[in-house]
Amino acid sequence: MSSRYLSDKVQEIQPSGIRKFFDLASKMENVISLGVGEPDFVTPWNVIEASYHSLEQGYTAYTANAGLLELRQEISLYLNQYFSVEYNPENQLIVTVGASQAFDIALRAVVNPGEEVIIVEPCFVAYESTVRLAGGIPVTVSASSENGFKVTKEQLEKAITDKTKAIIICSPNNPTGTVLTKSELEAIAKVVTKHDLLVISDEIYAELSYDEKAVSMAAIEGLYDRTILISGFSKSFAMTGWRLGYAAGPVDIIQAMTKIHQYTIMCAPTMAQHGALEALRNGRDSVEEMTTSYRHRRNFVVKALNEMGLECHLPGGAFYVFPSIKKTGMTSEEFAERLLEEEQVAVVPGHVFGESGEGYIRCSYATSIKQLDQAMKRMGKFVQKYI
Structure with missing residues (x-):
């Protein structure tokens, strides 16, 4: 009965498919979860200590809406040093x-009702819903496994209409782990500039690149003034629960995003900002240690999956x-569902990342x-019964 009070937009949006399996797994015993994308590392102690120290020093008030200037200065140095x-x-x-809030306010700052935003699938589950909440129309383009889950400029050209406003790109990608090379980003850039579009670039996994360094979309010629770069501290610095991200881009767009941020959030948590400041200044060793561990795990899992008969490409980044x-x-x-019931291993079905994800996990x-x-042994036992 109360549903008549809900907005049409909210009722159209489906709950996260990732959370569905996470919730199921949490109610079962002896489950190994390969579901939620969260580092198993604890936030480095020096970061935690810096946050404690900020509280002891009385830094408990609001910061500037855009965040501590000192932190923004460190982010600026970091982006310049590592991503040019x-x-x-x-x-x-x-x-x-x-980074999720950065996406939300970025879309609300640039998308008018009825304008289209191209989303490359398979993709993070929140993209389509966030576009809809901003009043936009999501238009999906499928990146095929035959092409290493990389979109082509020809595919983008076919999807563009006179209503297209922006393209969302994620590299390294969630869920495929695909990393776009500089030349591949340059091909996308030609399409973007030709049609006078914006790029919303999800670079949250940029640090977690294993075979070659990730290239920022904003570093590609012609795209600096057309790119909203979104990243954060959750993945590479193991700070998911701290809820701290950032966006960088053209002055007018960042000012518009800040305006929305003022009225909806005020500012990010002060103690988390002080922790992030320490992460950028003295957290490089921890990031490198985690990246080395992830690379080893990636190689182990890809080998095991291929050996059991589940064809799997070698992802260049992220941790999927x-x-x-x-x-x-x-x-x-x-x-x-069967894997969870029969062998107590939780994975995420590929279709939740878009129609092109069907047939994958x-x-x-x-x-x-x-x-x-242990998870690979259980999966191997399960797969033997059905292949």
Whole structure:
């Protein structure tokens, strides 16, 4: 009865498919979860200590809406040093409550009702819903496994209409782990500039690149003034629960995002900002240690999946693998449900990442080698019954 009070937009949006399987797994015993994309590492102690110290020093008030200037200055240095993009910390950077909030206010700042936003699938589950909440129309383009889950400029050209406003790109990608090379980003850039579009670039996994360094979309010629770069501290610095992200981009867009941020959030948590400041200044060793561990786990899991008969490409970044389960004859939903029931291993069915994800599952390898070894043995036993 109360549903008549709900907005049409909210009623159209489906709950997260990732959370569905996480919630199911949490109610079962002896489950190994390869579901939620969260580092198994604890936030480095020096970061935690810096946050404690900020509280002891009485830093408990609001910061500037855009975040601590000192933190924005460090983010600016970091982006310049590691990704060769330069932003003025005074007016081209905003600190947000996770990268998710940055996405939300970025879309609300630039999308008018009825304008289209191209989303490359498979993709993070929140993209389509966030576009809808902003009043936009999501238009999906499928990146095929035959092309390493990489979109082509020809595919983008076909999807563009006179209503297209922006393209969302994620590299390294969630859920496939695909990393776009500089030349591949340059091909996308030609389409973007030709049609006078914006790019919303999700670079939250940029630090977690294993075979070659990730290239920022904003560093590609012609795209600096057309890119909203979104990143944060959750993945590479193991700070998911701290809820701290940021966006960088053209002055007018960042100012518009800050305006929305003022009225909806005020500012990101002060103690988390002080922790992030320490992470950027003295957290490099921890990031490198985690990246080395993830690379080892990636290699282990990809080898195990291919050996059991689930074809899996080698992802270049993030901490996910996206193997095909088509040989089993099951849908991705059926596979995930049966695997959880029969072998107590939780994975995410590929269809939740878009229609092109059907026939695949996402497995996170952000857990210990011991757990991964046991999970692969259980999966191998399960797959033998159906291939």
